[in-house]
Amino acid sequence: MSLIVVGTMAFDDIETPFGKSDKIIGGSATYVAYAASNFVQPIYQVSIVGNDFPQAEMDSLKKRGVALEGVEVVPDKKSFFWSGRYHMDMNTRDSLVTDLNVLADFNPIIPESYQNAEFLMLGNLMPKLQKSVIQQMKKRPKLIVLDTMNFWMDTAMDDLKEVLGMVDVLLINDSEARQLSNEFSLVKAAAKIQAMGPRYLIIKKGEHGALLFHENSVFVAPALPLEEVFDPTGAGDTFAGGFIGHIAKTKDVSFENMKTAIIVGSAMASFCVEKFGTQRLTEISKEDIDARLDAFVQLVNFDIDLVG
C-alpha cells in the first residue's frame, strides 16, 4: 500500500472575491499528499523546493507519513511561485505571476527506497518529467494516474501525447477534455482520449461534479452543493489525492472501486475549497471525512423501486 506522488511544492498568492491569502503553501504534490495521507501511509513524495520552503511545512507533512527523501532542496534558489485572481464565478481565474524558480531545472529522481511502490500519482507537471518518472520505475506500478492541464496542451502536446500512452487514468477538466480531443461532446471526447492511451478518464466539472469513463461505461459523481466556495485553488489536486489515496488503501483498481474513489476525491475537494490553500485539509479528522462521505451518499441516493 505504497504510493508515489510527483508534482510541485510551491507558494501561492491567491485573490478571490472574498479575500486575499498572501503568500501561502501550495503546489500539486502538496495538495495530493495532504488529501491522500488520510487514507494511505507512507506517501513517497517527489518534488523540488528552494531555500525558502518552511521546515515547519516539511515537518507537518512528515507527521502525516509523507516521506521526503525524493524532495530535492535547492539551496541557492527560490521555490516555485504562482499568484492568481479568481473571477466572481470562481470557475475562471487570471494568472498574475508565474515564477518557475527551482522548477525550471527540475529533474525528478526516484530514490531506490521508493522503487517498490504499487501506485503512482503524477500530479500536474511538465509531461516530459512525468514520463521520466515512469521510465525510472523498475517495476511498472499497478496503477498510474496522470493529472495535467491546458497549459501543457498549448505548449507541449507531443510530450503529453507520449506520456498519455503510458498511463492508466487521466484526470482533466471538461474544457481540457474538449481541447485534447477536439470534440465538444464529452462522450465523444472520452472515446477519443481513451484511444490515446488511458483506459480510464476522469473529467472534472467543478461545481457540476465529475465523470468517469471506461470503455462503454460512465459514472457521474456530484459535487456537494456549497453555500460558498471560498478558494478553489488545489481542489483538483485534492480530488486526485482522495482518489488515489482510496485506491492505494484498498489496492482495488476495478471500475466499481474507482467509482467509490471518485466520491472520496469529491468529498476531499469539498473540504479544500472551504478555506484558503491547504488550511482546511490540515484541520479535518477521520470523523469529518466519514460525515462528508455520508453526505454524498444522501446527495445521490434514490429508490428506483419507487417506479412502480
Next chain:
Amino acid sequence: MSLIVVGTMAFDDIETPFGKSDKIIGGSATYVAYAASNFVQPIYQVSIVGNDFPQAEMDSLKKRGVALEGVEVVPDKKSFFWSGRYHMDMNTRDSLVTDLNVLADFNPIIPESYQNAEFLMLGNLMPKLQKSVIQQMKKRPKLIVLDTMNFWMDTAMDDLKEVLGMVDVLLINDSEARQLSNEFSLVKAAAKIQAMGPRYLIIKKGEHGALLFHENSVFVAPALPLEEVFDPTGAGDTFAGGFIGHIAKTKDVSFENMKTAIIVGSAMASFCVEKFGTQRLTEISKEDIDARLDAFVQLVNFDIDLVG
C-alpha cells in the same frame, strides 16, 4: 390519479448547428402531456390553440389519454408560434420570432369535469394565468408544481411572486434561480426561494443534471451523458412531465419519492433531446423508458462500503 396540465400548445421553428426543423408541434403543455402520459392517464389538458392546430395532433394526444375539453380552439386566429436558433453549445439560444396569436387573449377555464384532479402541473405561462387556474380549483390539489422562466421575472415579477406563494414545487434553471434570488450560490438561492413559498425547489442545469432542495436536504440528479444533443427544445417541459407523471402515478409527495420522480424526469428529458420537437417522445415504449431508468441507476450507483 388525475393530473391537470396547463400551458401552451403551439408551433415551433427550430434551428440548431445540426439542422432546421421547419414548423413543428411545440408548447409547454404538449411536451408535459407527452411525457406524463407514459405514467398516468387521463391527463386533463388546459390550453389554447388556433384554427391551424392539426386535428391529427389532437387525435394523437387523445389516444394517449389526454382529455382535451379544457383546450380552447379559437376559430379565427392562429396558434402561438415561436422560432429560435441554438448556439454551438446548445445551452443558449436566440428567439427569432415570438407570435403570441391566440395566447394574447388566453383565459384558461377549468372544466367541471377536471375539478377532482389531485395534481396540478402549471407549465410555463403568464404567472397571472397560472394563478387564475389555482383559484378556480374548488379543492386544492395535493401537489401544485409550477414551471416558469426568466422572461416572467423580467416582465411580471409581482405576479410571479404572488403565484409562488401558492405552489408546492418550483421548477427553474440555474440562471433563473440566481435571478429570482439575487444570490450566486445556488444553496443560498434555494433558501431564499423556499422562503417565497414553494417548499420544494428543483433547479435544472441542463447537461449538468438537476438539484432538488427541501428544507435542509438536497438531492443531485445527473443528466445522462449523450453523444449528441440534437435539439434541447422542450427538454425542461419533458422533465416536468416525467416528474409530475411519476408523482401522480404513485400519489406519493414525499421527498424520497420526489428524488425518484426527478430521475424519471431526467430520463424522459434525455429522450426528448435526441430528435427535433416531440418526435422522440411519440416513438418510445415502456421498455425504452425502463432501460433508460436502469441506465440512470448505473450512472450514479456506487458502493460506499468499499470505503474500508
